[in-house]
Amino acid sequence: MSSAEPTPPTPRFETLTVPKASDVLAAEVRERILSGEFGEGTALPPERQLVEQTGLSRATVREALRILEVERLVEIRPGRGGGAFVHRPGHESLAHTVRLVIRGQRIRLEALHETREAIEPACAALAARRRTERDLAELDAAHAELVGAGEDLPRFLRANIQWHNAVARAGDNELLIGFLGALSESIHASTDLARFLDLRIRQLTAHAHARITEAIRAGDAEAAHRRMSRHVCGFARAAAEVDGRELVDLPDSGD
The missing domain is CATH 1.10.10.10 (Winged helix-like DNA-binding domain superfamily/Winged helix DNA-binding domain)
Structure with a gap:
């Protein structure tokens, strides 16, 4: 007498999610x-x-x-x-998203500086290879504004942002332009102006900008990369000396 046929398993289905x-x-x-x-x-x-x-x-x-x-x-x-x-997305869309991540994740000030140290020297090298006369004029104008700021700290820091953003634009890379724009704005917004009073920092910054611009103008990518690396690393150390905070609450940029 033959054994009975095994009962086939009952078919099962996963829960389906219907999109709205x-x-x-x-x-x-x-x-x-x-x-x-x-x-x-x-x-x-x-x-x-x-x-x-x-x-x-x-x-x-x-x-x-x-x-x-x-x-x-x-x-x-x-x-x-x-x-x-x-409205097709451009570098401003990337900048907006990066700012949201920085605010939402409460990114450490040290991490902002570390990120800048990792990518901005590459931006300077690209700028040396791709800059136009218009880019050089923007760099010169931002540098003149920074030097002319004197004791006006908010003006100095705004000019600092303008110069760094001009370097990114001279590199002609949309992703880096958007990312550096958000990064520069976030570092500016998180800098405690009441403690950022060291004239030495401002003088070193102006000197570094002039040297980096010189390399970009000469088309020397290696020198631009090296000088920018030295500059952003030194700036981060100097800023840490006058501002010991680790976590920084960034204000709403309104965008």
Whole structure:
């Protein structure tokens, strides 16, 4: 007598997650923006037409547009002539995201300086290879502003940011421009001006900027990298001597 056939196992299925309609619409528009199909400033169809074309509710369409607005992929303009307009991400979008990470994760001031020491010398080397006459003029203008700041500490630090951002722009790398912009702004915002009173630091900074600019102007990438490395490392040490904080609460940049 033959044994009975074994009972096959009952099929099982994993729990399925169905995406929200607003997420699906946002994903389609996002892809068409990032692929270049929708260029900068392109006006999306009015809300009423989007409802008709997609078959979705007005609330769903509005939610999708809001998602894209938060991601800075569209700009919502009110009033007559308003609507949703495409905004393709640039280095300013990267800078905004980096600032959010720095604030949200409460990044240590030491970590900000370490990151700057790791990447800004490379920016200086790129600047030496790629700088234009316009870039050199921006570097010279920022340096003149820094030297002319005198005892005006906020003016000095703003000019310092302008110079470092000008170096990044001269390197002509969109990722580094955005990243360095956020980093410079964060270091500036976290610097305790009441303690940053050392004239020696300001004098050394001005001298270092002049030397780095000289290397960039000469197209000497190796010297630009070396001098920038020495500068940012020295600046970090000098700043630590007058500001012993480890964790810094950055203010809201408003963007």
